[in-house]
């Protein structure tokens with residue numbers, strides 16, 4: 001599918017999610033709760049959170065440090081499991097899956113882009129991108145084609161043999177994105193994917209994210225502290241203390257202290 005969709009990239013045939021047939025949202029969080037127990041203390045990073053994410057959405061999550069952004073991302077990505085509530089993705093309540101079934105589900109459905117420095121240093125760019133495919137049974141030829149396609153899509157095909165230390169931060173992040181899309185997952189999540197990049201590289205990475213959404217029809221959720229990066233998304237939601245904050249409430253809080261003249 002990745003290769004087939006790539007043609008639409010080349011013809012610049014943008015897919016608009018608003019024209020897609022409406023159905024249930026791809027991701028449905030219902031009273032989603034996460035708690036951690038530390039001795040006598042219970043920490044609740046997510047409290048009965050309700051969230052719908054339609055297929056083809058590009059959602060930016062913002063909020064103060066400790067507000068539960070990574071926790072939410074990790075639940076949606078199937079890296080961690082909820083303590084309560086439902087998390088229905090593509091019709092499957094992934095909160096009911098066993099750890100091993102969840103790992104299988106994740107390897108097919110989700111690509112994860114971390115902040116930076118999560119490439120394996122002793123592997124080349126090509127080998128890093130190839131890594132997730134080793135979990136799937138396929139011929140060496142198919143694997144090679146998929147790695148080539150993913151690296152071409154992110155514009156890093158000329159860096160096959162480079163090790164991460166031989167790449168710039170922006171190039172490393174392109175390799176990380178190629179690795180996230182190489183299995184052709186439906187959902188791509190990024191935890192501060194531009195957090196360590198200069199502005200120009202961050203913009204290039206966000207442009208690439210937009211293309212993954214618009215051209216390849218991926219559903220993206222990224223966490224960012226940077227309003228400029230969030231502006232690339234179709235919508236932004238704010239978390240505070242494990243709950244989503246209504247946009248109106250934020251607008252009131254950010255209202256000018258001195259009343260504007262009519």
Ligand SMILES: Nc1ncnc2c1ncn2[C@@H]1O[C@H](COP(=O)(O)OP(=O)(O)OP(=O)(O)O)[C@@H](O)[C@H]1O
Pocket residue numbers: 036038043044045063064065066067068069070071072
């Ligand atoms: N494994 C864990 N065990 C105990 N507490 C945890 C664990 N993971 C996260 N927490 C707590 O949950 C809360 C939310 O953490 P989370 O990492 O989701 O925040 P965040 O919004 O991503 O913050 P930041 O912007 O700093 O990355 C924090 O109080 C954190 O200490």
Ligand SMILES: [Mg+2]
Pocket residue numbers: 069070071191
């Ligand atoms: Mg975080």
